[in-house]
Amino acid sequence: MSDMTETTTGWLTTDELAMARARMPILYVEAVPVRVDDSGDITSIGLLLRIGSDGNISRALVSGRVMHHERVRDALLRHLEKDLGPVALPRVPVSPQPFTVAEYFPTAGVTPFHDPRQHAVSLAYVVPVAGDCRPRQDALDLVWFSPQEAASPAVQSEMPGGHGVLLKQALAHVGHAQ
Numbered sequence: 566m567s568d569m570t571e572t573t574t575g576w577l578t579t580d581e582l583a584m585a586r587a588r589m590p591i592l593y594v595e596a597v598p599v600r601v602d603d604s605g606d607i608t609s610i611g612l613l614l615r616i617g618s619d620g621n622i623s624r625a626l627v628s629g630r631v632m633h634h635e636r637v638r639d640a641l642l643r644h645l646e647k648d649l650g651p652v653a654l655p656r657v658p659v660s661p662q663p664f665t666v667a668e669y670f671p672t673a674g675v676t677p678f679h680d681p682r683q684h685a686v687s688l689a690y691v692v693p694v695a696g697d698c699r700p701r702q703d704a705l706d707l708v709w710f711s712p713q714e715a716a717s718p719a720v721q722s723e724m725p726g727g728h729g730v731l732l733k734q735a736l737a738h739v740g741h742a743q
Contacts, residue, residue: 654696
């Protein structure tokens, strides 16, 4: 018997991920990137512009899975860098606390949050960013909206799967309830 400890990268193959999604909830983090003024008030909210696998264009929050043996804070930083670029300069606290927990179901209507691929539990954060944001990966663009614009029905209608509801919860959490 070997004394060596097996280490893994935390990544699942496509087939392994499909199998896990069919059997258990998957943990995600979601971030609402914001710009703040000198007094800490939110001046703008960044929303990603993406093209889905179905070809539809939509607005989205920074979002992604937490890997096995990864701290939530590290997952937040990884996804913020992946989606906003390496010089976004996010200010994630040492011990981040989510403003809400969103539970996504593959069956529409169970909660306001829907993901046809899986049952997922997402920890959601508002994260100030101070640097230059340049979307990467599958995002086409990052557009900054005022809090009032972000809460508008027009922007909300461009956010599928309940992301509009999550954005409204974020706005309410930081004092911009409409």
